[in-house]
Amino acid sequence: ETGVTQTPRHLVMGMTNKKSLKCEQHLGHNAMYWYKQSAKKPLELMFVYNFKEQTENNSVPSRFSPECPNSSHLFLHLHTLQPEDSALYLCASSQVHSLQETQYFGPGTRLLVL
Amino acid sequence: QKEVEQNSGPLSVPEGAIASLNCTYSDRGSQSFFWYRQYSGKSPELIMSIYSNGDKEDGRFTAQLNKASQYVSLLIRDSQPSDSATYLCAAGLSGGYNKLIFGAGTRLAVHP
Numbered sequence: 001e002t003g004v005t006q007t008p009r010h011l012v013m014g015m016t017n018k019k020s021l022k023c024e025q026h027l028g029h030n031a032m033y034w035y036k037q038s039a040k041k042p043l044e045l046m047f048v049y050n051f052k053e054q055t056e057n058n059s060v061p062s063r064f065s066p067e068c069p070n071s072s073h074l075f076l077h078l079h080t081l082q083p084e085d086s087a088l089y090l091c092a093s094s095q096v097h098s099l100q101e102t103q104y105f106g107p108g109t110r111l112l113v114l
Numbered sequence: 115q116k117e118v119e120q121n122s123g124p125l126s127v128p129e130g131a132i133a134s135l136n137c138t139y140s141d142r143g144s145q146s147f148f149w150y151r152q153y154s155g156k157s158p159e160l161i162m163s164i165y166s167n168g169d170k171e172d173g174r175f176t177a178q179l180n181k182a183s184q185y186v187s188l189l190i191r192d193s194q195p196s197d198s199a200t201y202l203c204a205a206g207l208s209g210g211y212n213k214l215i216f217g218a219g220t221r222l223a224v225h226p
């Protein structure tokens with residue numbers, strides 16, 4: 001596996017379900033991110049982890065719960081979601097190094113909340 | 115509220131022409147800028163990064179940065195139908211050096 005991988009690629013869940021999204025990066029990076037992309041809206045940064053520590057929670061509702069057990073893995077735990085949470089959820093990683101760092105994205109998980 | 119603005123398009127150009135995509139940003143302290151390409155249903159893929167004023171060329175792509183005007187552009191020479199996608203502009207936030215703000219993207223359509 002190379003780059004950034006995400007599973008599952010597609011997910012349909014009811015509002016009472018609990019599910020988790022998984023992201024793994026194979027680039028040796030030390031920062032990982034969760035983004036939400038809704039139709040016709042800019043990518044929204046949700047969470048940032050630097051060296052496994054959460055450094056950013058961009059006012060995300062508590063029904064989204066991130067977990068970063070190590071610098072290569074990132075999870076997003078989902079519970080009691082709303083239909084408006086349906087979106088493409090993207091994971092990204094980067095190497096924190098001065099100002100010249102690039103974020104690389106995984107393929108995303110397309111989430112539909114019924 | 116820090117923002118990145120892009121014209122949503124679609125920008126329609128004939129095959130072989132130059133496509134010009136523009137972006138403005140509000141954070142005057144931003145130091146890093148990125149262009150990503152996103153095909154429908156896919157994730158963003160990096161095309162170019164630029165950090166200094168002026169032009170940066172990579173193959174058919176040229177990124178231009180003007181920090182005084184808070185303006186970033188991407189030129190695509192010899193446009194191909196395979197270039198048809200949404201192009202996302204992103205700026206690194208000042209004070210949070212690994213946080214990016216994205217524009218909503220410009221949809222480019224290259225017709226044969």
